[in-house]
Amino acid sequence: MKMKFHGITVCVIILCAIVTVDAKNTIKKTQQGTSIADLNTFNEQLVTITNKAIPTVVSISAEKKMGSPRDARKMPMPFPMPKEAKAVGSGVIVDKRGYIVTNNHVVKNTKSITVTLFDKRTFPCELIGSDPATDIAVIKIQGDVPKDIPVAEMADSDTLKVGEIAIAIGNPFGFGHTVTMGIISATGREGFGLADYEYFIQTDAAINPGNSGGALINVTGKLVGINTAIFSRNGGYMGIGFAIPSNMVKQVVDELIQKGKVTRGWLGVYIQNITPEIAKNFKYDGKQGVVVADVMNNSPAKNANLEIGDIIVSVNGTTVSDINQLRRNVAALKPGSTAKVKIFRAGKEMDVDVIIAELPQQQAMEEKAVELDIIGLRVGDITEENAYKFRITDTTGVIVMEVSEDGPAYQAGMMVGDIIKEIENTPVENVSRYNELLAHYQKKETLLLLVKRGGIHKFVVIKKSEK
Secondary structure (H helix, E strand, O other), rough: OOOOOOOOOHHHHHHOOOEOOOOOEEOOOOOOOOHHHHHHHHHHHHHHHHHHHHHEEEEEEEEEOOHHHHHHOOOOOOOOOOOOEEEEEEEEEEEOOOOOEEEHHHHHOHHHHHHEEEOOOOOEEEEEEOOOOOEEEEEEEOOOOOOOOOOOOOOHHHHHOOOOOEEEOOOOOOOOOEEEEEEEEEEEEEEOOOOOOOOOOEEOEEOOOOOOOOOEEEOOOEEEEEEEEEEEOOOOOOEEEEEEEHHHHHHHHHHHHHHHOOOEEOOOEEEOOOOHHHHHOOOOOOOOOEEEEOOOOOHHHHOOOOOOOOEEEEOOEEEEEOOOHHHHHOOOOOOOOOEEEEEEEOOOEEEEEOOOOOOOHHHHHHOEEEOOOOOOOEEOOOHHHHHHOOOOHHHHHHHEEEOOOHHHHHOOOOOOOOEEEOOEEEEEHHHHHHHHHHOOOOOOOOOEEEEEOEEEEEEEEEEEEOO
């Protein structure tokens, strides 16, 4: 899907220093205190830890089911997705029992998966579980697992610092077990629309197609992230790559191995970040927190009497900085547990106990509705997850999740992320009402839709295909 290689980015620029050699070839240290001997020592250490980590990375070849490329049209983004019948990616061995972590997009919609170890041994694998919300999947070697199989050791990604050396290992363009080096460029990157829960590590270590699911390690050889995407305007490596941090990987992998799925906590609110204007109108002096724009019916928030206009300040003592952090923190809570939510309402702070529920399986519901409708659309209700994914605050209407390039809606200019508010001047509250109206007007040659895109309403006339 998203990895593009270019060449090894060597960081000796920040490590090297000019050295002088006297008549007897004695190495003198420079003013920076670095010598050739120091560089040789560093180089040997780098070789040692890299060679230890390489065998924990596998090359993945996954045969895709026919028709899976349609998934690439679900959401527009600047990260190329593979459309070929066979996917090539990478994975990291994380358990002696033969469990391997990779990206969901590498093994999604596959009918067979094969991994190749560093020593060229190949094994068929089965899919244990996947989590599209983080783009993480776990596969397992079938049959007898080699006793000498190496396992990656995970680091604490929360301790990463910008400027640290980072080493990427993967299978770019099918060139198995390729190593590149760079630095940690940034941490906590989010808002790209690649996954529902994003908190990426950014690195300039060269990453290319086939690197998806590969390892990002530190100078101790420990796994700090799983490479998953690059930002590119031309489909090639441009020095900006992203990896899922190891702490997030570990949490998801553990649940997938134990239960085959990931269970997340759910609050049930539509939220937006605090702006100076909002803070002023609510007479709120705080700098952090999120404001409740709406409360979902039959949700934990509704049951706890949270209200529109409440500002969520903290959850279980952890200050809420923005909507992304709140979503991650709530998702990590165990369903059935009680969370102490501090809110600001009517000029004062108060604590509210909220019994966390399990996040509805939106992905599962979407998978059931795989068929496109008569105008070539697949639509979804405006849920908390969809509202976040498409950055909208509407609570009524339906979101366009997929557009068939062969359908009349595509010809009329409909796009993924559009909100359909009306059909033939009749309000569309949800998917059920949308389907009723489509059926009611099925004999009309054209349909008039009121669509909201980027905050702007516009009318769209869809001419039905001739039978």
